[in-house]
Amino acid sequence: MEAIEAGVHVVADKPFAPNAQAARTAAGIIASAQGNYAGFYTGFARAVRGAGPGPVPAADGIRTLVLDAARRSAVENAVIAL
Template sequence: MELAGIVTRSPVRRAEAVEEYPDVPLYDSLTDLLAAGVDAVVITTPPETRRELVLEATKAGVHVVADKPFAPDAEVGRELVKAAADAGVILNVFHNRRWDTDIRTLRSVLESGAVGQVARFESRFDLDQPDTLEALVARELRLLGSEGSYVSQQGAYHRYYEPFALAVAGKGPEPVPGAEAVHTLEVLDAARLSDAERRSVDLEG
């Protein structure tokens, strides 16, 4: 996978991009980047802007990775999934932590039944710059069960892009299809409704 361009209008971000990626072109808008010609885009803008950008990219026939949450609710998520399907492009969501070594190990531990009946699960993220949500210092997952326990070690989430690149090339499954990520939005919708109405909300499927 080759980085073909970066979109930012922030002077600070542009300076950082030039320093870190001196040979990569910078663009003022997604429209300009699409006009230059790319196979796929990664959209990491604020959540309220993502719908329009995803629609613009899919309409242009470009594959998309959208940061999480990729839509404000499940209804909009389904709209974006349909738009990508109609355009014949891939829409995936950056649920990158699924590729962390600790998460993948946790999944295998659960599937093996080694800890028995799960009694407690703890997840802790430590940040040294919480205003940016970028500087992750440490994370620990702790699973306690009737037959044993599991304590994690942090892994590498960048591996998400490897299966995405293969999917774009038609050589493998998509890492997190938009339709799958809609289920996460349905859970968030239910949580908001439960909080607003002070009742349990059943999820179908």
């Protein structure tokens, strides 16, 4: 519990990066599966060249910005401009 309060997530007694995606369950915090970074960057390169859509829809990016701002607002007890 102390590690979680300090901002360090623990899974099976091993810490992982606090910025890693995680899901909270009744059993605790569980790290998400490893991402497909090669596929992401391949898709990104295609999108930059105009040969296909971006690997992440813009709406997902906006949702992430809003969620990050909400978390930061709660931590800092401040209004966060988007």
